[in-house]
Amino acid sequence: MLQRPTTAAARIIPALDTPDADRAAALAAALAPHCGPLKLGLELFAAEGPAAMRRIAPLAPVFLDLKLHDIPNTVAGAVRSLLPLRPAMLTLHAGGGTAMLAAARAAAEAAGADRPILLAVTVLTSMDAAALAATGVAGDPAGQVLRLAGLALAAGADGLVCSPQEVAAIRAEFGPAPYLVVPGVRPAGSAAGDQARTATPAEAVAAGADWIVVGRPITGAADPVAALRAIAGSLPR
Numbered sequence: 001m002l003q004r005p006t007t008a009a010a011r012i013i014p015a016l017d018t019p020d021a022d023r024a025a026a027l028a029a030a031l032a033p034h035c036g037p038l039k040l041g042l043e044l045f046a047a048e049g050p051a052a053m054r055r056i057a058p059l060a061p062v063f064l065d066l067k068l069h070d071i072p073n074t075v076a077g078a079v080r081s082l083l084p085l086r087p088a089m090l091t092l093h094a095g096g097g098t099a100m101l102a103a104a105r106a107a108a109e110a111a112g113a114d115r116p117i118l119l120a121v122t123v124l125t126s127m128d129a130a131a132l133a134a135t136g137v138a139g140d141p142a143g144q145v146l147r148l149a150g151l152a153l154a155a156g157a158d159g160l161v162c163s164p165q166e167v168a169a170i171r172a173e174f175g176p177a178p179y180l181v182v183p184g185v186r187p188a189g190s191a192a193g194d195q196a197r198t199a200t201p202a203e204a205v206a207a208g209a210d211w212i213v214v215g216r217p218i219t220g221a222a223d224p225v226a227a228l229r230a231i232a233g234s235l236p237r
């Protein structure tokens, strides 16, 4: 399994959110020497499929962010189908429940010591309290994040995806063991876009994030490598 990062730059996971495999590969080649894993998500996988993964994987460990969410048998099958691509990290929705997460873990075990880190997505960072309430979950998103975190870790998830605003509470409740991967980070002055629960990269790492996921602030910059390096330079040592 992938080890925790030991340098500031290695904490940064750029999100290669584009439907264009050539653009993703060019970004990956430029960014890989200056960052940690590279994130391949739904936009690129839906457009280009496993071929995109095969192009990116030689450059860096790949965080395959497909957010699996289906009945246990189907998710276990999807995990088995993805294992030959050798993702370093793989996401599932914690809301899929205990049986789904346990089935994913059992399927991933087939890859032995090289299996991907299984990350349970708690509450999407684009959701605020009102958006969450509209789904029938009243109250502060942090309460639901902690509830899903406990369920997911007990079911066999290795770590969690959460917003920077819940990192400290998760560390206080679950300690140092779970891998925490944190999107929704925004350098000071950059646009939040559709992200609702944000903080700066430095705040996320200071709170206890292992990795931060950064998409548009890097990929939308005139000089993505310079943007990435500026974020790395802002992180606590």
Ligand SMILES: O=c1ccn([C@@H]2O[C@H](COP(=O)(O)O)[C@@H](O)[C@H]2O)c(=O)[nH]1
Pocket: 015, 017, 041, 065, 121, 123, 124, 125, 126, 161, 162, 183, 184, 185, 193, 195, 213, 214, 215, 216, 217
């Ligand atoms: O709760 C979540 C889970 C995943 N993501 C993903 O992270 C990146 C963030 O991109 P930005 O451009 O920096 O907003 C994106 O690929 C999402 O799919 C998330 O944002 N929140």
